[in-house]
Amino acid sequence: MKENGPAHFLSIGTITVSFFLFASLLLLPLNFISLLEAWEKKVQIILYLKDGVGEKRTIQLAGELHREEGIREARYISQRMAMESFQRDLAGYGGVLKGLKAETFPASFEITIKERFRTPGRIRSLAARLSKIKEVEEVQYGGLWLERFSLFLYTLRWGAWILGGILVVIIVSVTANTVRLTLYNKRGEIEIMKLVGATDAFVKLPFYLEGGLQGLLGAGGSILLLFVLFHFFSLKVAPYVSLYFGQLRLSFLPPNLIAWILGIGVASGLLGGLLSLRKPARI
């Protein structure tokens, strides 16, 4: 590779940038998923009841809710408890809140959901079932934005793989052209080696290895670059982000994904070498 240094440097640089984009797009959903999971744990369904639901019916409702599939706990919040909670939350405005009556606040059930039911689809379907209860005035849950966020992540993940496919084509083409350039520079050497009786395999092997090595170095470089940036983000930026979004549990690409990226790098490089040697010098 040293005979054709600048071209190899450019080629490895291009592969590094390409794989960096790909790996970043894989890393983002990975961390957004952990954020999503943290938010899903906090998701509650609140059933606001109509006025005038009696105590006996409320107890019956609590039982029915406990028996409902997917509900872990259903805590009843009476009109008085709602008012007291409201007054506690807005204690600084004491004078203004003095005239409030408990009847102003609707009674409700705060429902926490079993872990395996905390997916956007299941939360939506549970909320839909609960809204059909005659005594329920309104159902509130933070599921709609969770659903949209989940869809966004799904799109991002597929986008990463589609972009990855496009990048692989670019990488193969870049590697093939660099190997072709080396092939051109070494055509004299190849001609001599073939004339003295070197086999095709002996002549071609260094070019395959060169392609594979370029792919490996490019992919490895991208992982290293991403890791450095990720480390910087974890140390310097994440603490500020946590102030707004709560504790962030950041994670880097798992080893198997890194192995895949390196493998794709080597395979693309080898394919590039293979394509450049499709029509070897006819000697």
Add this chain to the structure above:
Amino acid sequence: MVSSLLEVKTHPHEGVHTGSPMIQFFQVYKTYPGNITALTNISFKIEKGEFVFVTGPSGAGKTTLLKLIIRVERPDQGEILVNKRNVGRLRNSQVPFLRREVGFVFQDFKLLNNKAVYDNIALVLRAFGHKKREIPKRVRQVLRVVGLEDWVLKQPPLKLSGGEQQRVAIARALLNTPAIILADEPTGNLDPGLTMEIMDLLEKVNALGTTVVVATHDTTLVAQYKKRTIPLYRGAVVDKG
């Protein structure tokens, strides 16, 4: 054979003809794209252990003839037998093994100028699958056969004289103890003194039983060495040797 040249120090003596054919051309025709006729109806036989000149002016077809022997080119018509192999019908995968039986010496030496002399020879040995530990000994041995000392090992070819470069090229051609040496204008770039040295070296190789075919346009050289000639003119044999 060259093997004995590599292993035992011997003195040159008369080439040994065994009578068995080493190279045979049967009505061979070769035309290049653009309808350029290179060879027309070429037939000849070169025996094992013979030293033969292929002569003729530039464009007579000498290089094409040598290229056909090592299957760089294929004939359009006719058959070529080299050491009992039908070269035209050889599978591509078999061509490298044919070339290992035929050492080729070029006018422009065709050495790798960005590599030392040692690497020029060692690379070929690696291509032939020699064991790594045997290579240094073998390189020194073959260079001594062509009269070069160890000091050349680390030199790039361009630091050597034309004669020394051609000796390295001949050493490379002898590496696999070939049955045939083909030399295409091997003295074309050399002065008369060095020409004699290289020709004497080729005679020495021939004297040990290797068939030697030298393509040259140098009529003085041909007259001096008194070997059989295959004279070519415009792609045809004008007078069978």
